[in-house]
Amino acid sequence: MTQKKVILTGDRPTGPLHLGHFVGSLVNRVKMQDECTQFVMIADMQALTDHASEPELIKKNILEVAFDYLAVGIDPKKTTIFLQSLIPEISELTMYYLNLVTWNRLKHNPTVKQEIKQKNFQDSVPAGFMIYPVSQAADITAFKADLVPVGDDQLPMIEQTNEIVRKFNRIYKANVLVEAKGVVPQIARLPGIDGNAKMSKTLKNAIYLKDEIDVLKKKVMSMYTDPTHLKIEDPGKVEGNPVFTYLDAFDPDKQKVQEMKDHYSKGGLGDVVCKKRLLEVLDSFLTPIREKRKEYEKDPKHVLDLIYSGSKDAKIVAAKTLKEVKDVMHMY
Amino acid sequence: MTQKKVILTGDRPTGPLHLGHFVGSLVNRVKMQDECTQFVMIADMQALTDHASEPELIKKNILEVAFDYLAVGIDPKKTTIFLQSLIPEISELTMYYLNLVTWNRLKHNPTVKQEIKQKNFQDSVPAGFMIYPVSQAADITAFKADLVPVGDDQLPMIEQTNEIVRKFNRIYKANVLVEAKGVVPQIARLPGIDGNAKMSKTLKNAIYLKDEIDVLKKKVMSMYTDPTHLKIEDPGKVEGNPVFTYLDAFDPDKQKVQEMKDHYSKGGLGDVVCKKRLLEVLDSFLTPIREKRKEYEKDPKHVLDLIYSGSKDAKIVAAKTLKEVKDVMHMY
Numbered sequence: 001m002t003q004k005k006v007i008l009t010g011d012r013p014t015g016p017l018h019l020g021h022f023v024g025s026l027v028n029r030v031k032m033q034d035e036c037t038q039f040v041m042i043a044d045m046q047a048l049t050d051h052a053s054e055p056e057l058i059k060k061n062i063l064e065v066a067f068d069y070l071a072v073g074i075d076p077k078k079t080t081i082f083l084q085s086l087i088p089e090i091s092e093l094t095m096y097y098l099n100l101v102t103w104n105r106l107k108h109n110p111t112v113k114q115e116i117k118q119k120n121f122q123d124s125v126p127a128g129f130m131i132y133p134v135s136q137a138a139d140i141t142a143f144k145a146d147l148v149p150v151g152d153d154q155l156p157m158i159e160q161t162n163e164i165v166r167k168f169n170r171i172y173k174a175n176v177l178v179e180a181k182g183v184v185p186q187i188a189r190l191p192g193i194d195g196n197a198k199m200s201k202t203l204k205n206a207i208y209l210k211d212e213i214d215v216l217k218k219k220v221m222s223m224y225t226d227p228t229h230l231k232i233e234d235p236g237k238v239e240g241n242p243v244f245t246y247l248d249a250f251d252p253d254k255q256k257v258q259e260m261k262d263h264y265s266k267g268g269l270g271d272v273v274c275k276k277r278l279l280e281v282l283d284s285f286l287t288p289i290r291e292k293r294k295e296y297e298k299d300p301k302h303v304l305d306l307i308y309s310g311s312k313d314a315k316i317v318a319a320k321t322l323k324e325v326k327d328v329m330h331m332y
Numbered sequence: 333m334t335q336k337k338v339i340l341t342g343d344r345p346t347g348p349l350h351l352g353h354f355v356g357s358l359v360n361r362v363k364m365q366d367e368c369t370q371f372v373m374i375a376d377m378q379a380l381t382d383h384a385s386e387p388e389l390i391k392k393n394i395l396e397v398a399f400d401y402l403a404v405g406i407d408p409k410k411t412t413i414f415l416q417s418l419i420p421e422i423s424e425l426t427m428y429y430l431n432l433v434t435w436n437r438l439k440h441n442p443t444v445k446q447e448i449k450q451k452n453f454q455d456s457v458p459a460g461f462m463i464y465p466v467s468q469a470a471d472i473t474a475f476k477a478d479l480v481p482v483g484d485d486q487l488p489m490i491e492q493t494n495e496i497v498r499k500f501n502r503i504y505k506a507n508v509l510v511e512a513k514g515v516v517p518q519i520a521r522l523p524g525i526d527g528n529a530k531m532s533k534t535l536k537n538a539i540y541l542k543d544e545i546d547v548l549k550k551k552v553m554s555m556y557t558d559p560t561h562l563k564i565e566d567p568g569k570v571e572g573n574p575v576f577t578y579l580d581a582f583d584p585d586k587q588k589v590q591e592m593k594d595h596y597s598k599g600g601l602g603d604v605v606c607k608k609r610l611l612e613v614l615d616s617f618l619t620p621i622r623e624k625r626k627e628y629e630k631d632p633k634h635v636l637d638l639i640y641s642g643s644k645d646a647k648i649v650a651a652k653t654l655k656e657v658k659d660v661m662h663m664y
Binding site: 048126330 | 381382384421437
């Protein structure tokens with residue numbers, strides 16, 4: 001029997017999770033937990049790197065994210081769900097790795113450079129944010145992850161991790177750390193309801209897993225479609241039309257979707273009809289998730305205990321790696 | 333009874349300690365341990381920031397430094413001697429503080445800027461080195477130190493620490509962290525035997541506390557003096573003459589030193605005579621230190637146990653601070 005691959009993944013607890021998270025990662029996690037040894041990290045320390053003054057927000061969203069995990073079927077019996085800040089070994093590893101990376105290298109990390117622009121930090125980039133690729137290397141290597149699911153814009157982070165792994169193993173003449181492979185999911189992202197390429201909390205264009213039917217309805221019925229599709233009888237564009245992208249992602253009746261696409265392209269199918277179908281599809285997708293979530297929401301203490309218990313397990317693994325790291329570094 | 337002041341000080345274990353360390357800090361520590369709650373840190377993690385590829389050197393020198401501490405009379409019953417890497421709380425605090433400091437601020441730290449020049453890092457400054465002022469803030473605040481003895485070139489480090497303290501307390505509406513005061517010792521530095529303003533391992537101009545009599549003799553007899561003092565009968569310069577600086581620092585017979593200075597200035601007193609006197613003075617200063625050191629060297633395991641035990645005590649204090657920090661940050 002070959003050893004199971006180790007997979008590390010996670011989320012920054014800055015808000016509840018949405019359909020984009022589901023399609024881009026959650027669905028894979030539910031699948032991977034049967035095939036791999038899976039660690040899912042709630043990255044509260046990483047969230048602090050650009051939310052240092054909003055710790056209450058992070059605290060609140062740790063539970064929100066955990067509710068979503070459990071509601072979609074990430075099973076704490078199969079997946080180790082843990083809280084980053086409960087694993088001090090990650091901070092220690094980060095400190096050691098920081099000596100193996102130059103300041104210049106960090107400055108030129110393309111992912112970080114782009115995020116700095118997006119976040120409009122200007123001259124006030126927090127040092128913690130600049131070094132977060134090194135902290136990510138600590139997250140990944142602490143668990144000797146083979147696979148790390150990432151968006152394609154995040155691949156440079158994996159390269160930074162592997163540079164550290166190689167340098168560490170070379171300098172300390174060791175074989176302790178493991179290189180990771182970034183895995184870009186088939187559907188990496190879902191557009192927002194406003195037609196923006198990415199669904200995101202910040203852009204306020206997200207449908208959340210926990211959205212109630214009335215909220216869901218409002219969001220779906222107000223969705224961006226083909227702006228040139230003015231009259232029902234006009235031919236409409238399917239490509240770049242988020243209503244159809246969502247139908248592709250969530251409607252189990254693929255034939256029906258194809259028929260609707262053909263009809264819409266030819267003309268004669270109104271946006272409202274398409275949206276109503278999408279609402280139906282999304283509601284039957286979200287209803288069991290919503291119901292399961294409500295069960296967990298009733299007992300947050302239990303969910304917290306699951307996180308604590310997962311963190312305890314994760315800590316054992318990370319502590320073992322840290323010990324190996326310190327041993328080859330000749331540390332007491 | 334007012335509470336004792338807390339003092340934090342320490343050394344990077346990159347070599348054994350020398351007369352410059354004695355005059356600039358060790359002598360004060362021996363005094364302060366009766367007046368203050370004193371923590372002395374062997375900063376192995378900080379040493380790694382610019383010695384990442386020499387971990388054996390650091391390991392070896394942890395004991396060397398500890399031998400010197402004990403030999404000069406730092407008493408582990410009065411002073412908590414600890415090893416930085418055994419206190420993971422310092423790494424955790426560093427990670428939280430990094431979010432409170434901008435990248436730009438770190439770039440412009442005058443102490444770090446000067447050291448980067450001296451160390452000739454060029455384009456390869458390790459990120460760990462750039463952020464070490466934040467790690468120092470963690471060292472200092474973990475023990476809520478009121479006083480931190482520093483060289484005058486290190487005062488910007490204390491300012492950086494206090495900026496973090498103020499920002500932390502403001503953002504998290506807390507009073508958890510304590511501002512520190514840098515204390516510059518009266519004799520902050522001793523010149524090297526080559527006349528260089530600073531005695532240092534790197535400059536190879538140091539007399540070590542552990543130097544044997546023959547090594548000591550060679551160093552003293554080859555010392556830089558007044559280069560214009562060619563003939564014995566010539567008047568010699570006392571100022572900037574390290575032989576007299578050392579006599580001022582170590583000769584208990586102040587009157588005799590004054591007489592020699594007068595004689596040397598007038599002319600008629602040879603360098604060899606002065607050096608012989610200095611040798612005598614230094615040897616009787618170093619002999620008890622050397623002997624005590626040899627006792628400890630015989631039982632390194634015992635010294636290691638002292639460090640472990642001090643680190644255990646230090647960890648309790650740092651863990652208490654970290655808990656307070658995480659509590660006001662609303663962390664689990």
